Structure formats: C-alpha cells, structure tokens
Amino acid sequence: MDLNYTTEQLAFRQEVRAFLQANLPQSLSDKVKYGKTLTKSEHEQWHAILHKQGWLASNWPVQYGGTGWDSVHRHLFEEELTRASAPRIVPFGLAMLGPVLQEFGSDEQKEYYLPRILNGEHWWCQGYSEPGAGSDLASLKTTAEFDGEHYIVNGQKTWTTLGQHANMIFCLVRTAKEGKPQEGISFLLIDMRSEGVTLRPIVLIDGEPEVNEVFFDNVKVPAKNLVGEQNKGWTYAKYLLTHERTNIAGVGFAVAGLASLKRIARTEMYKGRPLIENPHFAARIARVEIDLMAMSTTNLRVISQAAAGKAPGAESSMLKIKGSVIRQEINSLARSAIGPYAMPFVSEDLDPGSNDLPIGPEHATSVTATYFNNRKLSIYGGSNEIQRSIISKSLLEL
Amino acid sequence: MNFDLTDERQMLQDSMRRYLNDSYSNEKIRSLADSEAGFCRDNWAGLADLGVIGALFDETDGGFGGAGFDIALVFEELGRVGAVEPLLDTAVLGGGILATLGTDTQKAHIESIMEGSLQLAMAHGEPQSRYELARVSTRARLVDGRYELDGQKSVVVNAATADYFIVSARTGEDTASPKGISLFLVPADAQGISLQDYPLTSGGRAAELMLDKVEVAATALLGHEGEGHEALELAHARATVAICAEALGLMEAIRTLTTDYLKIRKQFGKPIGKFQVLQHRMADMLIEIEQARSAVINLAGHVEASRDEREKHVSATKNLVGMVGKLVAEESIQLHGGIGMTEEYELGHLAKRLIMVDHRLGDSTHHLERFIELAVA
Numbered sequence: 001m002d003l004n005y006t007t008e009q010l011a012f013r014q015e016v017r018a019f020l021q022a023n024l025p026q027s028l029s030d031k032v033k034y035g036k037t038l039t040k041s042e043h044e045q046w047h048a049i050l051h052k053q054g055w056l057a058s059n060w061p062v063q064y065g066g067t068g069w070d071s072v073h074r075h076l077f078e079e080e081l082t083r084a085s086a087p088r089i090v091p092f093g094l095a096m097l098g099p100v101l102q103e104f105g106s107d108e109q110k111e112y113y114l115p116r117i118l119n120g121e122h123w124w125c126q127g128y129s130e131p132g133a134g135s136d137l138a139s140l141k142t143t144a145e146f147d148g149e150h151y152i153v154n155g156q157k158t159w160t161t162l163g164q165h166a167n168m169i170f171c172l173v174r175t176a177k178e179g180k181p182q183e184g185i186s187f188l189l190i191d192m193r194s195e196g197v198t199l200r201p202i203v204l205i206d207g208e209p210e211v212n213e214v215f216f217d218n219v220k221v222p223a224k225n226l227v228g229e230q231n232k233g234w235t236y237a238k239y240l241l242t243h244e245r246t247n248i249a250g251v252g253f254a255v256a257g258l259a260s261l262k263r264i265a266r267t268e269m270y271k272g273r274p275l276i277e278n279p280h281f282a283a284r285i286a287r288v289e290i291d292l293m294a295m296s297t298t299n300l301r302v303i304s305q306a307a308a309g310k311a312p313g314a315e316s317s318m319l320k321i322k323g324s325v326i327r328q329e330i331n332s333l334a335r336s337a338i339g340p341y342a343m344p345f346v347s348e349d350l351d352p353g354s355n356d357l358p359i360g361p362e363h364a365t366s367v368t369a370t371y372f373n374n375r376k377l378s379i380y381g382g383s384n385e386i387q388r389s390i391i392s393k394s395l396l397e398l
Numbered sequence: 399m400n401f402d403l404t405d406e407r408q409m410l411q412d413s414m415r416r417y418l419n420d421s422y423s424n425e426k427i428r429s430l431a432d433s434e435a436g437f438c439r440d441n442w443a444g445l446a447d448l449g450v451i452g453a454l455f456d457e458t459d460g461g462f463g464g465a466g467f468d469i470a471l472v473f474e475e476l477g478r479v480g481a482v483e484p485l486l487d488t489a490v491l492g493g494g495i496l497a498t499l500g501t502d503t504q505k506a507h508i509e510s511i512m513e514g515s516l517q518l519a520m521a522h523g524e525p526q527s528r529y530e531l532a533r534v535s536t537r538a539r540l541v542d543g544r545y546e547l548d549g550q551k552s553v554v555v556n557a558a559t560a561d562y563f564i565v566s567a568r569t570g571e572d573t574a575s576p577k578g579i580s581l582f583l584v585p586a587d588a589q590g591i592s593l594q595d596y597p598l599t600s601g602g603r604a605a606e607l608m609l610d611k612v613e614v615a616a617t618a619l620l621g622h623e624g625e626g627h628e629a630l631e632l633a634h635a636r637a638t639v640a641i642c643a644e645a646l647g648l649m650e651a652i653r654t655l656t657t658d659y660l661k662i663r664k665q666f667g668k669p670i671g672k673f674q675v676l677q678h679r680m681a682d683m684l685i686e687i688e689q690a691r692s693a694v695i696n697l698a699g700h701v702e703a704s705r706d707e708r709e710k711h712v713s714a715t716k717n718l719v720g721m722v723g724k725l726v727a728e729e730s731i732q733l734h735g736g737i738g739m740t741e742e743y744e745l746g747h748l749a750k751r752l753i754m755v756d757h758r759l760g761d762s763t764h765h766l767e768r769f770i771e772l773a774v775a
Binding site: 129132134135136139158159202203204205207268269270271272275278280281284328332335336339340341342343344345346359360361368371372375376378379380383384385388 | 533735
C-alpha cells in the first residue's frame with residue numbers, strides 16, 4: 001500500500017501543469033470558472049490547442065493519434081484540467097464514439113472518422129434516449145430498415161446534448177423486432193445534414209438550450225455507416241458506457257466546485273463575519289469535504305485496478321452515485337452561500353459575449369443555474385436508481 | 399381542538415381555487431417571465447375582486463381577516479398554481495407595516511391595496527445583511543425638517559411595479575443593532591432613486607435599489623424614529639406564514655404531479671410507480687409534506703402570540719419548510735427523470751419557486767441558529 005504517485009507520475013503532472021499555464025487562454029478559463037456557456041468556436045479553439053500538443057485523445061492508443069496513457073496518467077491529466085479551469089473536452093467523439101470505432105469499426109471507418117474527430121471536422125452527438133426509452137433504453141423504437149443499399153431511419157431521439165453544434169450523430173436504432181429487445185439494436189452513424197433530420201432545442205430549467213430532440217423522417221443512411229454487425233449494437237453501446245465511465249465520479253469537478261464554494265463562503269458575510277467562519281455552515285462544508293476525500297481514494301482504487309488491466313464494472317456505478325451526490329451537495333451549498341443573490345435569474349449573464357453588469361457579487365452569477373442544471377447528474381447516463389440496481393445485482397448478487 | 403376551516407374561510411378557499419385553476423397555466427407563467435411587470439395585472443385585479451387581498455387585513459383596517467390562518471389559506475392556494483403575483487410584498491410586508499405603524503393618512507393606502515390599485519415593495523435587505531433583520535447600514539439624516547436617505551437595497555421584490563417603497567434606514571446606533579432603525583414610506587418616483595431591474599428564478603421581478611440623497615418629508619416616517627425593528631419583525635413573521643404556506647401549496651402541487659407521472663410513465667413494461675423503490679420515496683415525501691403542513695399550522699396559530707413564542711415558531715417553521723422544500727423539489731425532479739429538467743414541463747417552475755423559498759426571509763441554516771438562540775433564551 002502506497003498512497004503516493006511515482007516520481008515519473010509527479011513529473012508528468014508538472015509537465016501538464018506547465019503546459020496549461022502557458023497554453024490555456026484566460027478568456028476560456030474565466031468562463032469556466034464562472035460557469036458561463038462556451039460557444040462552439042471556443043470549444044473548438046480548446047480542442048485545437050490540445051490536439052496540437054497531441055493530448056486531445058487522452059484515452060486513445062497512440063496508433064490512432066491518442067496519447068496511449070494509462071488510467072493513472074489520464075486521471076492526473078483530467079485533474080490538472082479541472083484545477084486550471086480548462087473547458088471540459090467534449091466527450092461525444094473522443095470519449096464515446098472513438099473507442100467503439102477502434103474496437104468494432106471497419107478499417108475504412110477508422111481511417112475516415114478518427115482523424116476527423118481529432119481535427120474537429122466532425123462534432124458528434126449521441127442518439128440513444130427516446131421519449132419512451134430512458135432508463136429502459138433497450139425498448140427504443142427508432143427504426144432502420146435496410147433496402148439493400150441504405151438504411152431508412154424513422155423515429156425520434158431526445159436529450160441530445162449539444163446536438164445544436166453537431167454535424168454527426170451516432171444512434172442506436174432498431175433493426176429487428178423479434179427476440180429480446182437488446183438483440184434487435186444496431187449502431188448507426190448518421191450525417192446530421194442528411195435530408196429528413198430535424199433538430200428541436202429543449203430549454204432546461206436553468207434557461208439554457210443544452211439538449212435537443214432529433215427527428216428522423218425517412219433518412220437515408222448508407223450501408224457502410226453501420227458499425228460492426230447488424231443487431232449487435234447493444235454490445236457496442238455497453239462497451240461505450242464503460243469508456244464513458246472512467247471519469248464518471250467527476251472528482252476534478254467536485255474538487256473545483258469545493259474550492260469555489262470555499263472562495264464564496266470566505267467572501268460572503270454573515271453576522272459581520274465571513275460566512276465560512278459560521279459553525280453551522282462550516283460544518284456543512286466539512287461534511288461534504290470529508291466525503292469527497294474518501295471518494296477520491298475510492299476513485300483512485302478503481303483507476304489503479306483499471307491501470308492493471310481490470311475493466312471497471314459495477315464499481316463505476318458506485319462512483320457515479322457518490323460522485324453525483326457529492327457534486328450536487330456542493331452546488332446546493334454554493335446556492336445557500338450566496339443567500340438572497342440566488343434569486344436573480346439573468347440568463348444573459350450565462351450567454352457568450354454578455355457585457356451586462358452582474359447582479360450582486362460576480363461569484364453569484366451562475367450558481368443557481370448550475371445547481372438546477374446539475375440535477376441532471378443523477379439522472380443522465382443511467383439514473384442513480386438504475387445504478388443501484390446494477391450494484392445490487394452484480395456486486396451483491398441479490 | 400378543531401383543524402377544520404371556518405365556513406367563511408372554506409368559501410374563500412373554494413372561490414380562490416376555482417379562480418386560480420381557471421386563470422393559471424404553465425404557458426401563462428412562462429409568458430409572464432418575459433413581461434415587464436413579471437406578473438399578470440388581470441389576475442391581480444381578479445384576486446382583489448375576489449376579496450383575496452382584503453382577507454390579508456384586519457377588520458379594523460377595513461379588511462375581513464388578517465389572522466395567521468387567513469394568510470396561510472390564501473398563500474397555500476397561490477402556491478398550488480405557482481402564482482407569481484406579489485401579494486407577499488404589497489399586502490403582507492408593505493401593507494403589514496402600514497397597518498402596524500401608519501398614521502391615518504398613511505393607512506389610507508390600505509384601501510387602495512385591497513382594491514388592487516396600489517403596489518408596494520419592501521426595501522429592507524442589503525448586500526451585506528444576508529438574512530439578519532437588524533443589519534441596516536442605509537442612513538437617514540434629518541436635514542431642515544426633511545429626511546435624506548442614502549444607501550443600497552438588494553433584491554427588492556416587486557420594485558419596478560411599486561408605487562411606494564418601505565425603506566428601512568438607520569437613524570441611530572450601530573449597523574447591527576435592532577435599535578435605531580427607522581422605516582419610511584417613499585414614493586417610487588422620488589428624486590435620487592435608481593433601479594437595476596431583473597427577473598427572478600421564482601418568477602416575478604426584483605431590483606437593486608440605489609438611494610442617493612433621496613429627500614422625503616418628515617411625514618414619510620412610519621411610527622417613531624429609531625423604533626422600526628419591532629414592526630419589521632412582526633411583518634416578517636406574518637410574511638413567513640405566507641411564504642411557508644405558499645411552499646406547502648407548491649409541495650402539494652408537485653406531489654400530485656409526480657404521483658400522476660409515476661402512474662403513466664412506463665418503463666420495463668409497467669408504470670414506474672409500480673417499482674417499490676419509487677413508492678417508498680413518494681411515501682417519504684408525503685410524510686415530510688405532512689410535517690410541513692403541521693409546521694405551517696403551528697406558526698399560523700402562534701403569529702398572534704407573544705413575541706418570543708411567535709418568533710420561536712417563525713424559526714422552527716421556516717427551518718423545517720426549507721429542508722422539506724429542498725427534498726420535495728429535488729426528489730420530484732429525480733423521480734420524473736429528464737422531463738423534470740425541462741422548462742416546458744410545469745414541474746420546473748414549481749420546483750424552482752419552492753427552492754427559492756429558502757432564499758427569502760432567512761434560510762434553514764439561519765433559522766436553525768435563530769431557533770437555538772430563541773429556545774435557549
């Protein structure tokens with residue numbers, strides 16, 4: 001048992017830190033720090049900076065243009081990114097689709113799509129959930145009928161995050177109605193510019209159009225856009241989920257959130273003293289910090305197992321639950337900390353390029369919106385209720 | 399012991415519920431979010447016509463209610479539909495201060511309030527005061543028989559619509575002392591007042607209010623100079639009844655919405671309400687809402703009691719309602735799943751309004767501390 005990083009790992013961390021200091025534009029880190037929404041071109045700007053350094057695909061093997069890092073190095077990298085308030089790497093192409101194509105895609109698909117994920121030509125989004133298929137994803141109904149040359153896609157996807165920026169969407173579609181629902185699902189790559197694709201934004205309770213509905217009306221998709229075998233899509237989707245989950249605890253976000261909470265509580269005054277000195281409020285911060293300290297180590301335990309070649313299983317469900325609950329508690333405390341200034345709703349403040357005077361202290365600007373927005377953490381990617389079922393089934397064998 | 403409504407209150411509840419069900423919808427609330435006033439002036443007039451505003455005032459002031467249970471009844475009904483009309487600001491806080499301290503001339507405004515033709519806003523909180531009632535640093539100086547007010551008031555709800563502000567200002571003692579606070583009835587168009595107006599997460603609007611050498615006549619003073627704190631505390635106690643009862647109405651609406659959704663939303667081949675884990679979560683929610691209902695009754699029944707007794711209940715109820723409100727809002731979003739995160743679905747507004755209850759008149763931590771102080775004393 002040794003809780004310390006190796007000399008090499010520490011040197012790597014230093015290298016990442018120095019790189020971020022020199023190359024992360026302050027215009028981007030300021031926006032991230034204050035919870036503001038990044039524009040599409042700001043996301044692209046940040047991806048290009050990382051790509052130039054060769055660090056954009058931190059989870060890909062070297063042969064595909066990735067870093068080839070193990071899970072400990074990836075963890076250190078992600079930790080430094082959040083520490084420096086860097087924009088998060090948009091996960092759809094890099095963290096989700098990339099690994100699926102590398103494992104199950106044809107050579108042609110790998111050659112065509114992977115470089116375009118790296119150079120930003122393709123912005124991917126995820127077409128999984130449907131209005132009738134949320135927690136019960138396997139009941140999805142969007143159909144793809146093969147006419148010998150094309151798949152004809154009809155149906156609707158929903159909760160498509162940042163779909164408004166995307167030009168490509170990877171979808172789970174139904175290609176067979178017989179047998180178990182999981183056995184009739186295929187994994188299809190669809191160009192969003194195809195005829196018959198329409199996108200409708202969904203405004204969330206924080207006032208931001210972060211997610212979308214995507215409609216497919218007789219959309220023609222070439223046969224070569226099928227990933228792997230027809231009706232095997234569920235296997236690929238599950239593989240994707242394990243990759244999505246390596247950073248599922250969101251420790252970096254929690255650490256950054258806690259630091260920001262403490263900054264706020266040091267500035268806010270209560271009964272003539274900084275709020276952080278109030279014993280009742282300090283106790284609530286301490287409780288979540290203690291939880292976070294333990295959860296970080298749980299996270300490292302899972303990561304170091306993964307570095308030793310053991311794929312994370314139901315442990316990632318545990319991390320997802322604990323991680324989301326801790327982050328939500330930090331968001332809730334930050335909301336409490338800003339007191340009456342949680343009440344103003346000024347959505348323009350979150351919008352790119354807004355120069356309006358902030359209402360109240362600047363640190364209060366997006367706190368309420370973030371609190372409401374992050375209620376999603378315990379809902380998306382398999383709700384915490386679904387994660388508990390996975391734990392009781394696989395870890396407890398109940 | 400009798401927990402039933404009197405006949406008069408039952409009639410008021412029935413007519414209010416009918417009116418609000420007819421005149422409110424989620425679409426309406428969403429359209430109001432972008433409106434100039436932040437609320438619906440037709441609904442305001444409609445509520446006034448129904449006698450809803452009058453029910454918040456005592457007979458001696460021309461009303462026909464004004465007791466804790468009248469306030470609770472009115473606000474629970476408003477909460478059920480997520481109404482955003484500023485009854486709390488104009489009638490309970492502003493009107494309450496006028497009723498307690500006003501001269502006959504000042505009290506004449508109460509009739510206009512009950513008719514629906516006058517709006518007030520309470521300009522009390524300041525950037526550094528958080529939830530402390532006595533922390534006032536806005537200053538009022540008597541110069542040549544007129545008062546001159548200087549300072550900043552924060553998150554003044556209903557400011558842009560108000561005809562008058564009730565402004566608290568220090569005429570003596572230190573910043574945090576309950577002594578030396580004076581209250582003034584200031585016309586909204588007085589020279590030196592400027593507003594930075596914005597919408598609220600809960601619906602409705604508020605503003606940052608800057609007072610720069612605002613001159614008012616000596617007759618603008620409400621009650622005696624330096625003795626405003628007692629009336630402020632009483633008005634806040636009555637406002638706490640109102641906001642907690644409103645929270646209760648919101649919780650009931652949210653519970654109904656969530657239960658209905660669990661019955662119709664099917665996953666894994668059956669309504670999700672058939673899953674035991676969700677049933678238990680709803681059962682817990684119901685138990686906590688009943689706790690909130692009892693806490694609101696406790697407070698409504700003690701708002702006319704002695705100061706110490708009353709204030710203990712203010713803090714007990716506001717603490718409990720803040721905690722339960724958070725549980726109900728968060729659980730209902732979680733049990734709905736993605737649809738609960740959307741602005742289009744009516745849960746969003748109700749849940750946001752419920753969460754925002756904890757940011758007015760003291761949050762649950764503030765009132766926990768205050769309860770400890772009051773209960774020990």
